[in-house]
Amino acid sequence: MRDYIKTMRAMIGHEPLLTVGCGAIIEDAEGRILLQRRTDNAMWGIPGGLMEIGETFEETVKREVYEETQLHLDTITLFGLYSGEKSLVSYPNGDQVFSVQIIFHCSKYTGHLKIDYESQELTFKARHELPSNLNPTQAPFILDWQQQVKQPIVK
Known part of the structure; x- marks a missing residue:
């Protein structure tokens, strides 16, 4: 089901919506991380996005990374699971989202x-x-990647 967020927003307005995000820490041959500076907030992060109904975590991260970078991820491994206070976001339009993040690591891509x-x-x-x-x-x-924290991480 595409447009899940839009459908849910029509029902709940700006109230907090629980989402599942999948992102990838992509390292090149030199051990550097791929960062994306977004157009909506000019902040840096990793490629990724929200799961659609019926997708697996792997399908989500591979789709989102391809859409945002044109890279095809080969072997991916779990880096960590993230939730908590920093996962609650309020957008300028008033929408609130609590996003559980499943983060993968990948160093093989095309x-x-x-x-x-x-x-x-x-x-x-x-x-x-x-x-x-x-x-x-x-x-x-x-920052966990930067500090070389061992994986998988559950926070």
Whole structure:
């Protein structure tokens, strides 16, 4: 069922909506992480997005990463599961979302980076090069990657 969020918003308005997000920590051959600077808030994060009804976690992360980067993920492994206070987001239009995040790790992929409408920039960054304006909902797993916290992580 596509447009799940739109359908639910018609029923509940701006009230908190529980969603499942899947993202990927993608590392290149030099061990750098792929970061995406989004067009909607100019913050940095990792590629990913929300699960659609009927999808698996793997299907979701591979679809979202391809849509946002044009990369095809090969082997993926679980990096961590994230929830908690930082998972509650209020958008400028008043919509509220509590998103449980399933984060994968991938270092084997094919394709060439291509920016879509959601991205201002896609670039690989080393652990010591992370930008200061990380998306606060994604900062916990990006910082866990930076600090080389062992996986899988449940927070």
